[in-house]
Amino acid sequence: MCLAVPGKVVEIDRSISPVMGKVDFGGVRKDVCLDWVPDVHLGDYVIVHVGFAISTLDENEAKETLRLIGEIEWDDGREESEFRKE
Amino acid sequence: MRFVDEYRDGKFASFYAESIRSLVTKPWSIMEICGGQTHSIVKYGIETLLPDEITLVHGPGCPVCVTPLEMIDRAIAIAERSEVLFTSFGDMLRVPGTQSDLLTVKANGGSVRIVYSPLDALRLAREHPEKEVVFFAVGFETTAPANAMAVIEAHRTGIRNFSVLCSQVLVPPAVEAILGTPSHNIRGLLAAGHVCTVMGFNEYLPIASRYQIPIVVTGFEPVDILQGIFMTVKQLEEGRAVVENQYSRVVRPDGNIPARELLNEVFEVTDRTWRGIGEIPQSGLRLRKKFADFDAERRFQVDAIRSVESPDCIAGAVLCGLKRPYECPAFGSKCTPEHPLGAPMVSSEGSCAAYFQYGRSGHEKVA
Amino acid sequence: MEGAAMKRSPDAPANAPVDFTCPVPLSNYERILLAHGSGGTLTHRLIREVFAAAFRNDYLELQHDGAILPLDKGLWAFSTDSYVVRPIIFPGGTIGDLAVNGTVNDLAMCGAKPRYLSASFILEEGLEISELCAVVESMRRAALASGITIVTGDTKVVDRGKGDKMFITTSGIGIIPEGIVIDPRSAKPGDQILVSGTIADHGIAVMSVREGLEFETAIRSDTAPLNSLAEQILNVSSNIHVLRDPTRGGLATTLNEIAQQSNIGLFVRESSIPVDPAVASACEILGFDPLFVANEGKMVAFVGAEDADRVLAAMRNHPLGQHAAVIGEVTAEHPAEVVMESSIGGKRILGMLSGEQLPRIC
Numbered sequence: 001m002c003l004a005v006p007g008k009v010v011e012i013d014r015s016i017s018p019v020m021g022k023v024d025f026g027g028v029r030k031d032v033c034l035d036w037v038p039d040v041h042l043g044d045y046v047i048v049h050v051g052f053a054i055s056t057l058d059e060n061e062a063k064e065t066l067r068l069i070g071e072i073e074w075d076d077g078r079e080e081s082e083f084r085k086e
Numbered sequence: 087m088r089f090v091d092e093y094r095d096g097k098f099a100s101f102y103a104e105s106i107r108s109l110v111t112k113p114w115s116i117m118e119i120c121g122g123q124t125h126s127i128v129k130y131g132i133e134t135l136l137p138d139e140i141t142l143v144h145g146p147g148c149p150v151c152v153t154p155l156e157m158i159d160r161a162i163a164i165a166e167r168s169e170v171l172f173t174s175f176g177d178m179l180r181v182p183g184t185q186s187d188l189l190t191v192k193a194n195g196g197s198v199r200i201v202y203s204p205l206d207a208l209r210l211a212r213e214h215p216e217k218e219v220v221f222f223a224v225g226f227e228t229t230a231p232a233n234a235m236a237v238i239e240a241h242r243t244g245i246r247n248f249s250v251l252c253s254q255v256l257v258p259p260a261v262e263a264i265l266g267t268p269s270h271n272i273r274g275l276l277a278a279g280h281v282c283t284v285m286g287f288n289e290y291l292p293i294a295s296r297y298q299i300p301i302v303v304t305g306f307e308p309v310d311i312l313q314g315i316f317m318t319v320k321q322l323e324e325g326r327a328v329v330e331n332q333y334s335r336v337v338r339p340d341g342n343i344p345a346r347e348l349l350n351e352v353f354e355v356t357d358r359t360w361r362g363i364g365e366i367p368q369s370g371l372r373l374r375k376k377f378a379d380f381d382a383e384r385r386f387q388v389d390a391i392r393s394v395e396s397p398d399c400i401a402g403a404v405l406c407g408l409k410r411p412y413e414c415p416a417f418g419s420k421c422t423p424e425h426p427l428g429a430p431m432v433s434s435e436g437s438c439a440a441y442f443q444y445g446r447s448g449h450e451k452v453a
Numbered sequence: 454m455e456g457a458a459m460k461r462s463p464d465a466p467a468n469a470p471v472d473f474t475c476p477v478p479l480s481n482y483e484r485i486l487l488a489h490g491s492g493g494t495l496t497h498r499l500i501r502e503v504f505a506a507a508f509r510n511d512y513l514e515l516q517h518d519g520a521i522l523p524l525d526k527g528l529w530a531f532s533t534d535s536y537v538v539r540p541i542i543f544p545g546g547t548i549g550d551l552a553v554n555g556t557v558n559d560l561a562m563c564g565a566k567p568r569y570l571s572a573s574f575i576l577e578e579g580l581e582i583s584e585l586c587a588v589v590e591s592m593r594r595a596a597l598a599s600g601i602t603i604v605t606g607d608t609k610v611v612d613r614g615k616g617d618k619m620f621i622t623t624s625g626i627g628i629i630p631e632g633i634v635i636d637p638r639s640a641k642p643g644d645q646i647l648v649s650g651t652i653a654d655h656g657i658a659v660m661s662v663r664e665g666l667e668f669e670t671a672i673r674s675d676t677a678p679l680n681s682l683a684e685q686i687l688n689v690s691s692n693i694h695v696l697r698d699p700t701r702g703g704l705a706t707t708l709n710e711i712a713q714q715s716n717i718g719l720f721v722r723e724s725s726i727p728v729d730p731a732v733a734s735a736c737e738i739l740g741f742d743p744l745f746v747a748n749e750g751k752m753v754a755f756v757g758a759e760d761a762d763r764v765l766a767a768m769r770n771h772p773l774g775q776h777a778a779v780i781g782e783v784t785a786e787h788p789a790e791v792v793m794e795s796s797i798g799g800k801r802i803l804g805m806l807s808g809e810q811l812p813r814i815c
Contacts, residue, residue, distance in 0.1 A: 003122060004228070004280050005737050006089040018235070026087035026734030029667040033205070036231065036344040045089055047283060047336050050232045051203035054345060055283045055336045057089055062335040065313070066092060087734055096724075099797035131799025202664075308797045444801040 004049035006057055007032075009040055023048055089335070093307030094130075102312035103135040106319055113139045114322050115271050116315060117264070117407055119257055120278035121148035121435025122306045128440040130308040140315065143272060143407035144440075146260055149225045149253075150177045150433035151405060152360040155393040157253045158183040161222055162191055163388040164251065170386075171197040171214055173207040174222035177433045182426055184393050204236035204250075211240070211248035220382045223250040228280045230254050230371055231345035234352035237373065237380050249382040252372055255358055257281050258289050259369035264406055265297045272407070274318040276304040276311070279333040284349075286341030290329045298327040305333040352377055361429060362402030399428035404437050411438040418442060475503075475586030485580040490610025503586060504606060507593040508572075512604035520604035522569055525628055530565035532556055533624035541618050542587060544658045545673030548621055549588035551749055553595035553603075554678045555700070556625040561680040562696040562752065564635040564687060565627030567599055572606040572623050577616030588619065599678035601625060627680075633687060639694045640715040644783040645761035647754045649682060649768055650675070650776040651727045652704050656746035657735045664739065672731055677750030682771045689767045692757030699753055702806040705744040707753055708791045709805045719791040721781035721803065745806040755783065 010029065011022035018035035023046060033052045034040055045057035092098070118124065124144045127133060133142055146152050162183050165172035172188065179189040179200065192198040197217065201207050204221055211219035223233040233250060240248045257278060264270055277290055282303045294301045300321035304314030314332040321327065331337055349371075358370025373381050398416045403409040411417050411430070421427040423439055430436035488495045505513045512520040534555045541548040552572065560567040572592065576585065596603050654675040661672055679698060687693060695715070699707035704726070712719050728736075728743050736743045750773060756764045761779060768774030793803040 003740055004283075006087070008088075018239075024669070025738055026090075027669045027731035028734045028738055029669065030738065033235070035235075036342050036348075038344065047280070049228055049280060051205055052232050052235070052345075054228070054231075054280065054342055055338075058335050062089060062092075065332070065335060066098065087730075087737065090737070094796050096797045099799075129801065130795040130797050131801040132797075134799045134801075135797070308795075308799070443804050 004047045004054065006045050006047055009034070009042055009044050009046055009053075012040065012042060021053075023053070090307065093305070093309040095309060098309045099135070099312055102309065102316050106140065106312070106316050107137045109316070109319055109323055110137055110139045111323060113141070114273045114319060115141045115143055116274040116276065116318055117143040117145045117272045118276040118278070118304070118311075119145035119147040119261060120276070120281070120306075121151075121433065122280070123147065123276060123278065123304065123311060124437055124440055125435050126306050126308060126311060128444040131444075132308060132311055135312070136315070140319065142315075144404075144437040145264060145407050146360060146363060146405035147257075147278060148430065148433045148435040148437070149229075149255055150175075150181060151401065151429040151436045152255060152362065153178070153181065153224050153253045153429065154359040154361050155184065155395055156359075156391065157251070158187075159391040159393050160383065160388050161251055162186055162188060163391065164220055164382060164386045165191045165196050165198050167218075167386065169218050171199065171210060171217040171219045172222070173199050173201045173210060173219060175202070175224065176200045177435075178222055178224060180426065180432045181429045182396070182432070184391070204233050205239070208236045208239055208245065208248060211245050215247060217247065218385075219248050220386075221248070221250045223252045223254060225254055226257055226278070226281050227285045227349070228278075228283070230353060231284060231342075231349045234348045237352050237377050238348065240380060241377060249380050249385045250373070251382040252353075253358075254353065254371035255360065256355070256369050256371065258293065259366050260360065260363075261290075261293060263363070263366045263369070265293070265299065267406070269408065270406070273299065274322055275299055275301045276314045276318065277301050277329075279303060279305040279310070279337060282331075282333070282337045282341065284341050284345050286339050286346075287329055287331060287337065288339060294327050294329050300327050301329045303329070303331045303333050303337050305336065360405075362399075362405045364402075396427040401428040401430050401438075404430055411441040414438070475583055475590070483582055485576045485578060485582065485585065485610055487578050487610050487612065490576065490608060496608065499608060503582075503589055504572075504608070507586075507589045508596065508603040508606075510602055510604065512602070520569065520571075522604065524626075527631065528629040529626050530560050530563035530629055531624070531626050532559035532563070533622065534559060535620060535622040537617065537620050538659060539617055540659070540662055541584065543662050543674055544671045545655075546676040546749075547588045547591040548619060549590075549592035550595050550674075550676045552621040552623045553592050553599065553601065554676050554749060556623040557595075557599040557601055557678045557680055558698045558750075558752075560625050560627035561678070561683040562635070562698055563627070563629060564633035564683070564696065565629045566684070567601040567625055567627040567678075567680050570596065570601045570603045570623055570625040572603050572621060574606070574608045575616055575620040576608065576610050577618050578610055578613040580616075580618050585619070588621075595678065599680055601627075601678075632691070635693065635696050637695055637697070637711055637714040640711060640717050640755045640783050641694065641757070642717060642783050642785040643758045644694055644755045645758055645779050646708075646719065646721065646781045646783065647756060647761065647765060647768065648704065648726065648778060648780050649679075649752045649754070649774045650750075651729045651732065652699070652748055652751060653728060653732050653736060653741075653743035653746035655749040656703070656741075657732045657739075657743075660739060660741075661735060666735060666738070668731055668735075670731065672729070672735065675748060675750035677773055679750065679752050679773065682752065682768065682773045685771050686754065686764050686767050690756060690760040690764050692760040693754055693764065694757065695753075695755035697753050699748050699751060701747050703743070703745040703747060704753070705742075705791070705803050706805045708803065711753075711755070712791050713789045715783075716788050718784040718787040718789070719781060720784050721791060721793045723793055724796045725778055725780045727776045727778050744803065758782075
């Protein structure tokens, strides 16, 4: 029910109402309603639920989430690098 | 897939699992109310990576599972009518009503069709003017704007042979109902990421404060869930109880304003019965008077149906996290996905189905 | 043969098999009628001008009630399967390809060399003859590719609305070379589990047509005859204990079947299971788990640990096995259960497909 997948906007048609577009999900393309993400641009990523884009993906926030993994320090002084199995 | 694979990365997942292990000093029970999160937790075996002190409780996060029995029976009665083309998301088809289910109606020759979007149902109404197309509008706040859009479009373009059978529910009232029961031991909450994508998370601020419970808005991929649990445990260990946003790449505090406006234009809040739990005040949505013509319950006056639950089904206790699916005597024997007694065994996001498919007894950490 | 146009490709040698061209219109009919199944003149024309013309061989030319076959001494494998896929033509193949390759593969999984096949058709009134011919032509090519001969068959016609265009049942026999013993009960702890390539291709190819999914590069069914791949690996190792092709229910169901039949435990690593990225994306969109989606040109092999590397190399050397991988092993723990390690290291039980995930996929 909450199934919503991120995909890349590859086409936008603002000439119709509601605004529609095509979103590419890793090679699969689907028609998606873009009415609720009025500031979306080609190349942006959106979250799509039952054929509607409900949000754009903020790339900076995405990087932030993963960067935070490197920021945690421990009381006993262990470095985060010990946890990264490179 | 971009923005998916990173959040399934084994090293990041191990990092958070280890971090949680190092942080925890006391037992904590953390609940999520989101079928998608339940599914992910069981599918990726996340509990097997957590220390014993952390217990994950699966709340009533599956809208299919909480659709009232009377509503299922009503849907079946409507679908059986020869002039009706009944449309629904796939999961609803096998949910057991008192005597039957939608799949049986289909097998007996009824017009029942699976759709992936409410706009597909509307399209079918356009393509089949000779039929009365009914869409089973089940879902949380994530789906409500889409259902609203279908109604608005039908209204705007003058489609008369379309109606919705509305069984929409809202999450925050259910959270309050559960946190208000004396027998619960929930200490932290993961809020559903996509519900909050639409609604924002401001409505959780008073809940966190009133019940002194940390609430972390969390996504669905394993790294999201582990990070959400980590953030919750950190608050618990530090004695804080605020709302935080783990899923910040998607969720904004005010949610999606155009979607919320659409939702408010078409729907209004009402009391709703949650299957297995009972009535929760102001916990559902119904069509506003302006759109009453599109209400399938009004359009099809179905006779009062005497709805009777299976006596063996303990879905209510499972949905509130008071019992685990495997603690049900019927689990895996009388009640299986092939012949389910209740909704949580049917829906792909239902707790019972998830444990049946993916888990052994959840308390046993597979070494 | 009147009615059928038989063409030989200009650059083909004199004894090369001829191409079959569909004889439309067949007696002025473009579609199958009930009369085509009644046993009378229309039936005979259909058999002669479509089936026998395409599957041209001495057995069919005789038009006997049954085929009289010279069978060598030894153990023979016998298998049957029915095909009800919708749509009947999809990216990568037709119901005809599935019908031939499916039974060829079942025989190959017994360690047999496929030899003779029967093909029974239930046709729906109203089926376009040109579609029938496309299916029959694909069967001709599939039979040629696998080396099996279609020696006997049957045709019936059912009323419009009762047959989903076409159902095909094929039964086949193949001879098992001496010394080859493949038995689902013989998997042992320590055996390595190999899969010959990417999973879920077929099911998703069919679903993509039904759901109108658009792809950058179309996903094609993997339908293929596995007998030459099976022969290749049986030639390099005498420690191949189990062979199975994971069709309906997908890889997960097949692994569970073997676990139960051999009463052994299986441990599988999800991240080592090959999945085409576009197929993985399609599964995400449709909400399917690739482990439960049908395959029609893949095999699973349980190989004694000492021979696993050699068998893997032999698979990868074969056109149908280029993406072969080791995905896990047999263990003495948790008998009859399959435990999977997820991509993030968590563990779960991998069960069989319960209920219906995908309708009419094969």
